[in-house]
Amino acid sequence: VSHFAARLPHEVGTSLKPVTSRLSGLTTRIKVDITAALRSTKGTPGDLLGLLGLATAVGVYWVLRYQGQWAESDSGLMAQAIRVVADSTKLAPDALGVYSNGYGYQAVSLAITAFTGLRIETLQQIVYPVVSAILVLPAWTLYRELTGSRKAATWATLLLLLVPEHLFAVLRASHERLDRVFLMTALWLLIRGLRFRGDPSRSAIHTVLVLLMIYALVATNVLFGMSFVAALVTALILSWIAQRGPVGVRAMAIQTTSLFRWVSAAAALIVVAFVLFLYAPFGATLRLMVEIPGKLLALIVSGGAGFDPYAYVQTGWVSPIAFLVLTSMNIVLLVTSALIWIGLAFRWLRGSRPATSGIWILWLLYSAFALQGAASIASDQTGSLSGNVQLRAFAVFATVAAPLVAVVLSRWRPRPVLRKATSLAIGLTIVLALAKASLEPALANTWLFYSQAEIQALRWADGQQPDATIWVGPDERVVAAYAMEVGDPTFTYRLLAYKPPVDVDAVLVSDLVRLQSVRLGIPVPPLGSKNLLYDNGEVQIYR
Amino acid sequence: MSSFALGALAFAVRSSAVLQGQAIPPLSTEAAIVLGIAVALAAVIASRLLRR
Numbered sequence: 114v115s116h117f118a119a120r121l122p123h124e125v126g127t128s129l130k131p132v133t134s135r136l137s138g139l140t141t142r143i144k145v146d147i148t149a150a151l152r153s154t155k156g157t158p159g160d161l162l163g164l165l166g167l168a169t170a171v172g173v174y175w176v177l178r179y180q181g182q183w184a185e186s187d188s189g190l191m192a193q194a195i196r197v198v199a200d201s202t203k204l205a206p207d208a209l210g211v212y213s214n215g216y217g218y219q220a221v222s223l224a225i226t227a228f229t230g231l232r233i234e235t236l237q238q239i240v241y242p243v244v245s246a247i248l249v250l251p252a253w254t255l256y257r258e259l260t261g262s263r264k265a266a267t268w269a270t271l272l273l274l275l276v277p278e279h280l281f282a283v284l285r286a287s288h289e290r291l292d293r294v295f296l297m298t299a300l301w302l303l304i305r306g307l308r309f310r311g312d313p314s315r316s317a318i319h320t321v322l323v324l325l326m327i328y329a330l331v332a333t334n335v336l337f338g339m340s341f342v343a344a345l346v347t348a349l350i351l352s353w354i355a356q357r358g359p360v361g362v363r364a365m366a367i368q369t370t371s372l373f374r375w376v377s378a379a380a381a382l383i384v385v386a387f388v389l390f391l392y393a394p395f396g397a398t399l400r401l402m403v404e405i406p407g408k409l410l411a412l413i414v415s416g417g418a419g420f421d422p423y424a425y426v427q428t429g430w431v432s433p434i435a436f437l438v439l440t441s442m443n444i445v446l447l448v449t450s451a452l453i454w455i456g457l458a459f460r461w462l463r464g465s466r467p468a469t470s471g472i473w474i475l476w477l478l479y480s481a482f483a484l485q486g487a488a489s490i491a492s493d494q495t496g497s498l499s500g501n502v503q504l505r506a507f508a509v510f511a512t513v514a515a516p517l518v519a520v521v522l523s524r525w526r527p528r529p530v531l532r533k534a535t536s537l538a539i540g541l542t543i544v545l546a547l548a549k550a551s552l553e554p555a556l557a558n559t560w561l562f563y564s565q566a567e568i569q570a571l572r573w574a575d576g577q578q579p580d581a582t583i584w585v586g587p588d589e590r591v592v593a594a595y596a597m598e599v600g601d602p603t604f605t606y607r608l609l610a611y612k613p614p615v616d617v618d619a620v621l622v623s624d625l626v627r628l629q630s631v632r633l634g635i636p637v638p639p640l641g642s643k644n645l646l647y648d649n650g651e652v653q654i655y656r
Numbered sequence: 657m658s659s660f661a662l663g664a665l666a667f668a669v670r671s672s673a674v675l676q677g678q679a680i681p682p683l684s685t686e687a688a689i690v691l692g693i694a695v696a697l698a699a700v701i702a703s704r705l706l707r708r
Contacts, residue, residue, distance in 0.1 A: 163701045170694035177687040264708055271701055525706070532706045540699030544691065554680040562681055624679040 160267040161253060167274055168246035171547065175242045175284045178551050179562035183238060186589045188286035189596025192237050195219045195226075196600050199233075205392050209603060213394040217333030218288035234598055237286035245283045245290050249274075251297040256516045258304045259471040262523060269519035273511060275442045275542045277549035282508040284550060286597075289505075292330060292337045293512065299326035299341070303376060304474055307368070327380045331387050335395050338387070340485060340509065342380045347481035348474075349373035361466040365473045373477075405492055428558060428633055435556045439549035442542055443507065450514035453521055454479055472520065479517055482510040558632040560625075563594035566651035567623055571595050571608070573647055574619070574654055581618040581656060584609045586626045587635035613638040619646070619656040 175183075194212035197219075201208055204216040212219060226236055249270055256266035273279055282289040306319030331338030352373055355366035388395050430436040437444075457467075457476055467473035489502035527535060547553075552561050571591070574583060585591035585608050592608045609617060612635055620638050630637050643655035683691075 159704075160701075163697060163704070167694060167697040167701065170690050170697060174687055174690045174694060177684060177690055179681060180684070264705060267701070268705055271698065271705070275698070523705070527706060532703060535706060536699040536703040539702040540695040543694050543698045547691065547694070560680075628679045 157263055160263060161249070164249045164253065164267065164270050164274070165246055167271075167543075168249045169243060171274065171280065171543070172243040172246050172284060174547055175280075175551055176239050181239045182563055182565070182594075183551075183561040184563060184590075184593040184597035185285055185561055186593045186596075188237060189593035189600070191218060191222075191287050192233055192597045193600040195222045195233050195237075199223055199226075205394055207393075210600075211394050213397045214336055215288065215332050215334045215338075215392065215395075217329060218291055221291060233600075237597060241286055241290065242284045248283055248290060248293055248297075251294055251301065252512070255297045255301040255304075256519065258301050259475045259516050260520050260523075261469045261471050262520075265516065265519045265523040268522050269516035271539070272446065272515040272519060272522075275539065275546050276446060276508075276511045276515070277440060277546040278443060278504060278508040279511050280546055280550035282505070288334050289337075289508070291333045295326050295330035295333060296337070296341060296509070297512065299323055299330060300478070302326060303372070304471060307372065307470060323376065324379055324383070327376075328383050328387075331380075331383050332392075335384065335388060335392070336398070337509070338380075338384050340506070342377060342384055343485060344478060344481035345373055345377035345380055347484055348477040349377050351477050351480055359462050359464060361464050362461050362473065365467055365470050368470060369474060369477060425559075430558060431556050431632075439545050439556065442546055443511075446511060446514050446518060447507075449521075450479065450517045451483075453517050454483075475513060475516055475520075479513045482506070482513050486510050558629065559588050560590055560629065563590060564623065564625060564651060566649050567591055567621070567625070568594060568598050569649055570621060570623075570647055570652040570654055572599065573649075574621075575599070575601070578619060578646070578654070578656065582607045582609055583619040583621055583654065584613040584617045584638055585621045586610055587612075587630045587633040590629070591621065591626070611635065619643075619654055621652060621654050623652040 191212065193210045195218075197206055197208050197210040197212075198204060198216065204220060205211070222233065222236060225231065225240075226233060231240060252273060253266050253270045256269040257263055260266055260269065283293060284290075302319050302323045306316060306323065309315040309319060327338070327341070330341060349370065352366045352370040355362050356370060357363075358366070388399065426433055426436050430439075454476065457472075461467065467476070486503065486506045489506040492502050548556060552559060554560050554562070567585075571583075571585070574581065585595075587610070589610045592610050595608060613620070617638055620640060620643065622637060622640070627637060640655045645653055646656050647654040
């Protein structure tokens with residue numbers, strides 16, 4: 114305001130002086146209020162301790178549910194990828210089993226095993242799920258920056274811990290927990306940096322740290338890095354449009370256009386440099402991605418049924434109703450956040466201003482990640498990238514949907530009866546979220562657990578039947594378990610799952626395999642013409 | 657009230673596992689206790705926030 118007044122002709126400047134002085138005082142007061150609110154730590158330790166305790170209990174439950182003997186395909190794949198980096202002593206080895214989308218998770222995991230002496234499978238199955246509780250810290254910090262409120266930040270983090278897709282993503286042994294840390298920290302630094310625009314040194318430090326976090330995200334998983342760049346570009350386009358839109362948002366839109374312009378350009382450069390010059394193994398994924406538009410076009414032109422990404426709801430759970438009940442938090446979060454997003458848009462269209470720049474940025478990021486969710490629905494029809502992009506996109510989307518709902522929820526002060534009922538409902542929602550995330554076998558037909566007897570049988574086959582292809586069950590459960598515990602990639606590729614081929618060499622049978630075959634409707638291959646080669650009391654191998 | 661709900665859940669899961677031929681690992685007491693702690697913590701955090 115003072116800068117503007119100084120540029121006016123002397124007479125005009127003098128007559129406007131009382132007005133500019135009052136405006137200047139007002140902006141200073143607002144600045145002081147917001148800074149004081151963000152700096153205040155009243156109630157913070159209690160909030161954070163509670164959330165950390167809850168996240169730790171969630172991680173410990175995940176480990177205890179199957180006594181640490183759990184695996185799923187990506188977790189097994191990442192365990193193998195860590196071993197490949199360790200064996201080759203290269204971050205990007207040209208070897209079977211290399212992880213094609215980045216090296217960050219393998220590098221961090223190897224560093225931890227080197228410092229602590231932990232075995233890779235112990236780190237993956239027992240330590241990581243519990244340590245993931247720390248994710249609460251960057252989440253809460255980001256949410257406080259976005260909402261400008263500690264209470265809303267606590268609500269948002271609590272809501273996030275109730276989302277089963279988020280829990281599955283960060284509890285399983287994959288790169289996604291690191292992706293979230295880097296994503297949240299990059300966003301927090303980016304938004305926090307806005308407060309230091311008049312301070313070149315602090316602003317420069319924030320810029321460097323933002324770029325460092327983006328590089329870490331890209332190096333851990335290029336696909337998530339690309340998703341982040343796409344979200345930044347979408348937010349930039351929306352900001353640019355909003356500059357010409359309603360009066361109430363124009364000033365903030367100018368600010369965010371400038372912010373997203375430089376950060377999206379820098380992030381895009383990092384992705385291009387990483388893909389083209391730094392990490393050659395990504396070529397395989399890139400070729401798959403290039404095929405998606407062509408496949409989609411072919412589907413639209415031919416009108417074929419394509420891949421059905423929703424088929425697992427029928428086969429993967431004891432009933433669609435069980436699936437719906439367990440995913441109820443996803444639905445509640447999706448619907449309420451969408452309503453709030455629409456409500457804010459209407460309010461701003463009528464001339465209101467966003468309460469803070471954080472809320473405006475949150476609205477933009479929500480729009481960007483929601484758009485990616487919509488795009489993933491189309492992508493999954495092609496079956497590319499395992500046909501589960503929607504699930505992965507939703508887990509990321511939840512990180513921006515939760516604070517949007519929290520902003521409204523933090524203003525709600527119900528009567529005692531309603532307060533108790535809501536608290537109880539939230540407590541019980543964690544049961545549903547954990548049952549869904551850990552694929553509770555009473556409800557799910559695809560399982561995370563396995564038995565040591567199954568691994569023991571495969572170790573025997575590894576030595577005694579090295580040339581045989583072995584059918585190990587109606588889904589990838591045992592393949593993932595072997596990859597997690599043993600992890601020789603050349604052997605894993607001889608393990609067959611799903612519908613058995615007619616000419617399969619050998620068949621592994623256990624009570625678990627038989628039960629799961631019944632559940633999934635994929636019968637065990639006929640054993641009449643095969644000989645029993647191995648029996649450890651629980652598991653048999655026929656050939 | 658939440659203890660009752662938790663007890664019911666543990667019973668349901670354990671019964672279900674027994675019914676399915678004991679191949680599925682039932683919910684252990686340790687896991688049930690930790691789940692109870694998670695439920696209680698979530699409810700307490702929510703209650704504190706709604707009171708503030």
